[in-house]
Amino acid sequence: SQTIHQWPATLVQPVGSPLSLECTVEGTSNPNLYWYRQAAGRGLQLLFYSVGIGQISSEVPQNLSASRPQDRQFILSSKKLLLSDSGFYLCAWSGGNNQPQHFGDGTRLSIL
């Protein structure tokens, strides 16, 4: 069966520090991969999605970047975190267009 792993579960970082969040999927090949951010009590904002290795689509201009170095690995990065980067970050995968998405357990990021 397919599984998705996202880590760390929580992270506290100072303003101006770098960030790297990792997401890996097992049990499937060539998944679509997604990074979302969720503000407290709100819906999901799509940040990046990828339909293949090295293919990244950015949804909103921001302080973040994403990379897909391997088929089932999706990384969210920042060179310098801002206070506004705080939030709940969720990774998801799907089997393709018109398919359900399957989410990791999320990373709670707090910027001090």
Added chain:
Amino acid sequence: SQQGEEDPQALSIQEGENATMNCSYKTSINNLQWYRQNSGRGLVHLILIRSNEREKHSGRLRVTLDTSKKSSSLLITASRAADTASYFCATDFQGAQKLVFGQGTRLTINP
């Protein structure tokens, strides 16, 4: 905005009652999906209904889709305390490779 919008934003009912949540959207879709999120966790997929379908069932869940009104509803029958969660609709727009999520309905089931 192409975003789906849920209504109500919050709903509190007694255990055993039925809960109905609604979702509206603005442009043509391939499908509409409903997700559930327990506090502090990731989202869990509940049901996917395609644009050519009008109703779908899964256990105590019933989803309807009215493409002429660009709206969908999620009905949870015989609610349980464990159904307490936030529920989101997400639309898969034609020509897109992504979902657009609404702001969610926060459902509380009182024992």
